[in-house]
Amino acid sequence: MSSAGPAPPAPVGPAAIRDHALALGFDAVGFAPAASRREVRRNLRAFLAEGRYGDMGWLAAHEERRASPDSLWPEARTVIALAMSYGPASDPLGRLADRDRGAVSVYAQTARDYHDVVKRRLKRLARWLAGTCGGAVKVFVDTAPVLEKPAAAAAGLGWQGKHTNLVSRRHGSWLFLGEVFTTLALAPDRPHEDHCGSCSACLDICPTEAFTAPYQLDPRRCISYLTIEHKGPIPHEFRRAMGNRIYGCDDCLAVCPWNKFAARAREPELMPRIELTAPRLADLAGLGDAEFREVFAGSPIKRTGRYRFLRNVLIAIGNSGDAGLIPAARRALDDPAPLVRGAAAWALGELLSAADFGALRSARLPAETDASVRREWVYEEPSMSDSRR
Numbered sequence: 001m002s003s004a005g006p007a008p009p010a011p012v013g014p015a016a017i018r019d020h021a022l023a024l025g026f027d028a029v030g031f032a033p034a035a036s037r038r039e040v041r042r043n044l045r046a047f048l049a050e051g052r053y054g055d056m057g058w059l060a061a062h063e064e065r066r067a068s069p070d071s072l073w074p075e076a077r078t079v080i081a082l083a084m085s086y087g088p089a090s091d092p093l094g095r096l097a098d099r100d101r102g103a104v105s106v107y108a109q110t111a112r113d114y115h116d117v118v119k120r121r122l123k124r125l126a127r128w129l130a131g132t133c134g135g136a137v138k139v140f141v142d143t144a145p146v147l148e149k150p151a152a153a154a155a156g157l158g159w160q161g162k163h164t165n166l167v168s169r170r171h172g173s174w175l176f177l178g179e180v181f182t183t184l185a186l187a188p189d190r191p192h193e194d195h196c197g198s199c200s201a202c203l204d205i206c207p208t209e210a211f212t213a214p215y216q217l218d219p220r221r222c223i224s225y226l227t228i229e230h231k232g233p234i235p236h237e238f239r240r241a242m243g244n245r246i247y248g249c250d251d252c253l254a255v256c257p258w259n260k261f262a263a264r265a266r267e268p269e270l271m272p273r274i275e276l277t278a279p280r281l282a283d284l285a286g287l288g289d290a291e292f293r294e295v296f297a298g299s300p301i302k303r304t305g306r307y308r309f310l311r312n313v314l315i316a317i318g319n320s321g322d323a324g325l326i327p328a329a330r331r332a333l334d335d336p337a338p339l340v341r342g343a344a345a346w347a348l349g350e351l352l353s354a355a356d357f358g359a360l361r362s363a364r365l366p367a368e369t370d371a372s373v374r375r376e377w378v379y380e381e382p383s384m385s386d387s388r389r
């Protein structure tokens, strides 16, 4: 979506663009010069140098373009940063106690994938802008090499809180971000001040101690990364801490005091699908390939794929303390995917008595050909092995 040529003077200013964006369903709008900030560039470099991207190799690619909007698109003059609220109706932390049910993070419960919802609106705004003011435009949401949180902070939408996400005084942190880049030079907004103060609620609640310092996350320890982006077996040290979180994690957002002021999502397509608010683990563990694709059509969960999703469900089953889920875990031992079989073996180690688990291992191990699954059967926890088996 771009029309080349010199930019004419804009016949409408930021106020009219803001009004139009709000009318299209966005909840916050701001303007920033399409330039890099030295501090952001330095931090990105430090983050990448430590290998914190883990399995997200795409995050390490195009460092220069990611660090500065004008490297990504040299003709760009202004970044219009936009945010759409997905504020939940109830506290997501409440779902963590229902151990026979999975906790899907709020962003992934929505009726439609937010990428589609936000991108469609961004395109409408960009088309209107190009038609009204001229200039060329490009739209981005999530997947492009753009550092969206620093861009939104530079445009005055809020600040990057100690949990690293953007927090707004009006909307809390339940905000999806997106951008329209334009060749028009528009008057910038002032960056927002940090209002975290002495609060550390998000750092303290993290179940896997994923924050290495305030404002710094090691994604390789984050349940969101482990359940969505990580491709292999979940490292043992994080499994119990995952509890019943089967897709993403909301804890550090949910605990933020600024969310007291957050309104609920007003966009109908971002309302939760009822079947994803508290799905039964037993039902999810039984999903075949075709059913998985049908249930999660139009949801970001579909992109993670059935194997990784079932891996997460089986870890939650292992954490459930519910003997009624043993048959579901036993059935998963016959799954074609080693990732699923391995997680099932671990879950049964958590749910069965030492004697029953030992008998099952003797029956199943000789026929198991995959090395990663074999390792699960014989895994001994370093300090708790005696109490577990």
Ligand code: B12
Pocket: 039, 040, 041, 042, 043, 044, 046, 047, 056, 059, 105, 106, 107, 141, 142, 143, 144, 145, 146, 147, 148, 149, 150, 160, 163, 164, 165, 166, 167, 173, 174, 175, 176, 177, 178, 215, 216, 217, 219, 222, 224, 225, 228, 229, 247, 248, 249, 250, 252, 253
């Ligand atoms: C990769 C990614 C992830 C990764 C890594 C998250 C992360 N904090 O980097 C994982 C899978 C863990 C993840 C999780 C989530 N994500 Co995400 N994610 C992204 C993505 C695609 C890129 C983010 C990125 O560039 N990270 C790299 C680091 C370098 O960037 P940064 O966090 O901004 O780091 C800055 C500072 O924190 C500091 N810093 C950070 N680390 C370090 C290390 C050192 C040594 C130093 C000195 C400084 C420093 O400097 C950096 C530059 O200013 C963005 C979309 C986009 N294109 O931007 C969405 C995005 C950030 N995610 C989003 C969401 C909603 C989530 C989740 C809430 C989903 C969920 N419920 O599970 C969680 C939140 C977890 C958390 N506490 O951050 C939203 C956030 C919206 C908002 N209000 O801010 C975004 C913007 C998507 C969108 N378009 O709406 N995500």
Ligand code: SF4
Pocket: 163, 205, 206, 207, 208, 209, 210, 211, 217, 221, 222, 223, 224, 248, 249, 250, 251, 252, 253
């Ligand atoms: S999303 Fe969950 S695991 Fe990740 S940093 Fe926040 S609280 Fe920790």
Ligand code: SF4
Pocket: 161, 162, 163, 167, 195, 196, 197, 199, 200, 201, 202, 203, 252, 255, 256, 257, 258
């Ligand atoms: S919970 Fe506290 S420290 Fe964390 S982002 Fe919110 S205000 Fe900042």
